[in-house]
Amino acid sequence: VTAGDVKRVLFGIEPIPREFLPIISSARRWIDIERQRSDFIPASHPEFFDRTLLEGDSLVAILGPRGSGKTTLLAALCRTIIEDGTDLVMPIIRPELFDGTDSLISIVLANFTALISETANTFRDSEPMKTSGKLPASELLAKANRSAALSTGAAISALLNSRESVGQYAVDSAVLLRERGGLGYALNRLFGELRTVGGKKTARAIVIPIDDADLVPGRMMQIFSDLRLLSSIPGVVPVICADRRDLHRNLVSDVIAQFGGRLDDEDVRVLVEQQIAKTVRPNRVLEPIQVARGDRLSFMPLGQPESLGDVLRRLTSAVENRGGRPFGLEQWLRDAEGVDPFIEPMGLDWLPETPRGLEHLWHVTADLADALSVAGARDNYGPQLRRFIEEATRKSPDVRMKLDVSDQLTGRGRRQLVANARWPRVSFGVTTIGGWRPVADTSTTRFLIRRVSHAIGNVELEHLPSEADSPNTKPLTRDSVAAAIVVQDLLASAMFAKPRPTSGAKLGVRNFAWLQATTIAGQRTDDIFVILPESSGFHIERALRAWNWLCGRATRYREDGSGTQGLVSDAVHAVATYWLTGDPKILASKRRPTIEQALELATDEYLRRVSNYDDAFETFEVDSAYCEWYEQSLPYSFHSCLLDDESLRSAIELWQAALSTSGRTRVAVSVLRDALSARVYGGQPRAPRGVKGSESIWTFGYKELAQNLSSELARHIAGFEKEFLERTGRGSFARDALEEGVEIENSSTRYAFRRIKTAEGREEEQLIRSVLEQLRP
C-alpha cells in the first residue's frame, strides 16, 4: 500500500498520516477478497451505484434472500465509493456479533474512536477546527459516546467499561436531561466535523455499511431506532443488508416481546409494517443481481476448475457407470445448452438463482459424483445422495413417493433388480406449486418426499435379499438401486427433462404459461397443475402428458410463427394415440401414423373410459377433478371438434389441406364449421354421458386454443361463440325465480368478522371463488 493509494482510496487529504496505513491496508485486503467474489456484478448495472443514493435522509437497503449476494453487493458498493474517492466509508458492522451492551450507535462511535485515535493529528489540526474554535473531533466523539451510553440504557455498563469518571457521567446526565435530544445533537456535531475534515470544501458522505442487519432477534427495534437516528443526520448514510422476510419476522418477535399480550396479531403486523416502511424507502432499495438463467450452467465457484454444467455431466456418467440411466439429465443438459433463456426458460428453471445457491448445488453435485465414482464393495453414498436430492428438488412440486424394488431372474439365470418409484396419491391442491421437501433416509431405504403443506402417506420398502446368486450377477445394494432409480426418476421426470412425450407428465406452470393466462370457460388451469412422474401409474397421466406435449408444440408453433398446420396434425395425432389408446409408445416411436390411421383409433373407447367420472367436482377428489378437466372437458373438445364421424374426417382433411396452402383458410374453416354446426347448435352432443357443462366448455376451449394458434382462425371460430353465448345467456332465466325465492342479507350477529384481511381469509376466499367458478361453467 503506498501513500498514493491511501490518498486515492480514502479521504484525499494531505499529508497522509502514517496511522492510516494499517486501517487502509486491512480495508484493501478485505476489498480485494470481495472484489473476486463480486466480479460477476456488471459495472454497467444501472442500479448499482448512483451518487444520489448517498443523498437524502434515509438509509440505503440491500434486500434479498439469503445467499443472493447481498454482502457481495455491499462490498462492491463500498469498493466503488472508496475508489470514487469522495466519500468516507466505515468498516462493515455486523450486528449479530454485538455484545450485550453494544448498540448500533455505540459500535459506530467505537469505529470512529479508533479512526480518530489513529489519526489524531489530522483531526485535531484540521483547518476548520483551528479557525472556528470548535471543539476537537475527539472531544465531540467523547461527548457523543457519553450521550449514546445514556440514551441507550446501557449507561452503567458503558460507564464501567469506559475511562470516564462518575463525576463526568453525572455532569453529562444533567446536560442530557437539560438538552432534549442530546444524542442526536451530539452526533450531528460530530459527523458535521468529520464530513469536512481535511479542509474539504464539499462535505463528504459518511457511509456506514451494516451487514445482516436482520439477524438480531431481540434487538431489531433498537437497531431500527438507531438507524433512523443515523439516517436523520445530514450526510450520514447507513447501508444495510437484510432479508426482507427475516427482517419482518424478527421485528414481529421484538414487538411481541415488548408489548406482550397488549397487541393482537393484526396490530403487531401493522406496527411492524409501519416501522419498515418508515425506515426503508422503496426508492432506496438495491437488490442483488440474479445470475441470468443462461449463465447458471457455466457458474464456476472460486478456485474450482469445473463449471456446474461439467459437474452435472460428471454425475451423469457416474450414475451410468453404476447401472443407472440418467437419460433425463443427459437430455436436459443437451437441451439446456441450446436454450435461449428468454424464449424457453423451462429447462433452466430448477437451477438456483443465487450465487450461493449455485455454489451449494455445485458442491453437492460434485460430492455425489465423487462418491458414486469410488469403486468399492459397499455403496456408501447415502448422505451425498440425500443432499443432492434435497438440493435438486428444492424448487419442484411436492409429491410423496413410494419406492418399490423387486428382484427377478432373467432367462440366462441373471438376477435383475427392478425398481419403480411410484406416487401413490397426489394432492389436488388449491395452492400453487411449492418446493420439494424431500428426505431420503437411505439407511433404511425409506424415501419420504412430502409436500410443503399437503402430506400424503408414508411408505417403507420391503426388505430385499442382497446376496447375488450367480457369478454373472452384478452385486447391487438396495441403496445402489434406490440411488439410480431415484436419481433417474427425479431427473428424468420431475426436474431436468423438458416436456417430452416419453417423460413424465409435466403439465407445469412453466410450459403452460400462455394457457394459464387464459381463462377457459371460467376455469383457470394453474390451480391444478402437479407434476406427475412417469411411474405414477395414474390413469390421468395420459391426458396430462398429451396436453403437456401438445401445448408445448403449440407454444413452439406460435413462437416461431410456423403456422397451425403442424399443430392440427399433432393434435389429431395426440388425441388418437394418447387419449384413445393410452399407449405412449406410439408417439415415442416417432412413426407418425397417417390421419386415417389416427382416426381409426378414435373410437367410442375413449368416451367409455371417461364416462365413469361424471361426478368429478362433486367429490372434489384429485383424480376425478383431473379427469373433469383434462380427461373430459378438454379432450372432449378435441374429440367433438376433430374426431367423430365420416363427414368430420373429410372435413379435417380438407381443413388441413387448406391450411397448408395460404389463402384458403376461410374455405377450410367454413367446411369445418358446416361439419360441426349441427353438433353445436342443435341436437344433443353425441357423448353418452351427461357431463354438466361439457358442451359449453368445449366451444370455449376450442376457441381459446384457436386464438392461441392463429388469430385468423380464431376470428372464424368466433361465430360459434356468439350462438353459444346466447344459449348460456339463459342463466338470466332464473333472475325472477331467484328474486322471489332468495335474498342476500349482509348483517349477522353470529359471524365474527375479521377486521382486516388475513392470509387464512384470503385462502378461504380463493377457495370459495374457485368452487363457484367450477359450478358456473
Added chain:
Amino acid sequence: VPAPLQDRRIQLNPDLLWDLGFQSLTRAQVSDLLDEMYETLEFRVGMRLAEQMDDNQLATFERIVDGRDETKALDWLTRNFPHYREVVRDEFEHLKRTLRRAASLRKDLDTEALTTESSESSHLETGASE
C-alpha cells in the same frame, strides 16, 4: 295457495358461510362472496330451467324475460314449471354441499400437514440416531 313466500325464502347470509366452515373473512369479503354465490345460483337455476324447455317454451320465455315483466315471468314459470322453486332449492343445497366439501377437504389437508410435520421430525431423529 302457496305458503307465504317470506317463510320459504332462502337467505344467503354470513352465517351460512360461517356454518360451512369459512370463518376468517372480513365483512367486505363476505359481502362480495354472497353476491357471487347469488350469481352462481342464478346461472345454474337458469341453465337447468332452460334445459327442460322445448324450443317453443324457450322462445316464449325469452320474450317474457326480455320484456322485463317480473310478474308475468313468474306466472309463466309457475304455470309451465311448477317445480321451479324446488330447482332453486336443489341448486342451493348443491352449492352448500360443494362448498362444505371444499372446506372440509382443506381442513383435512391442513391437519394432515401438521401430522406429517410432527411425524417427519421424529422420522428424522430416528434417521440421525441410526
